[in-house]
């Protein structure tokens with residue numbers, strides 16, 4: 001792994017929507033308020049993106065994506081770790097997410113599957129929970145405090 005840089009990225013950044021869209025991840029609500037996105041890159045260019053949504057102690061970990069050519073080099077795990085560190089510094093106590101494709105990836109990073117009904121209202125009211133993610137997606141939560 002070369003020297004990587006983790007930096008905030010605007011929701012309006014074309015590359016963010018393009019990479020998410022190519023991975024079939026939701027892009028409809030990228031520009032809505034209360035979201036923060038981060039980009040991981042190196043000398044060779046963009047590697048991947050990740051986002052946090054919400055304002056309280058419970059936030060949604062979303063828009064997790066690594067460019068196809070850069071997968072399986074540990075960058076996905078690095079993105080998750082950086083987002084967790086950022087969230088922790090911001091006073092977040094729990095991170096929540098939905099995944100249809102990579103449940104084992106999150107299990108091995110300390111996220112535990114839970115019933116959707118057990119999620120707090122601030123999470124169930126997000127667009128991803130309410131409408132953008134399929135009902136078949138598994139809900140995961142992690143205590144990060």
Ligand SMILES: CC(C)(COP(=O)(O)OP(=O)(O)OC[C@H]1O[C@@H](n2cnc3c(N)ncnc32)[C@H](O)[C@@H]1OP(=O)(O)O)[C@@H](O)C(=O)NCCC(=O)NCCS
Nearest residue numbers: 023064065066071072073074075076077099101102105108
């Ligand atoms: C999910 C995603 C972000 C993971 O990104 P990634 O950079 O490939 O992730 P990592 O390399 O950190 O880890 C992936 C796996 O590869 C393994 N791996 C990491 N580096 C490796 C290497 N050099 N050689 C072989 N395997 C390696 C890891 O052990 C990990 O396995 P584990 O989850 O069982 O521990 C990426 O696959 C992706 O963008 N997928 C499409 C979008 C998507 O599905 N996003 C999630 C929506 S819920």
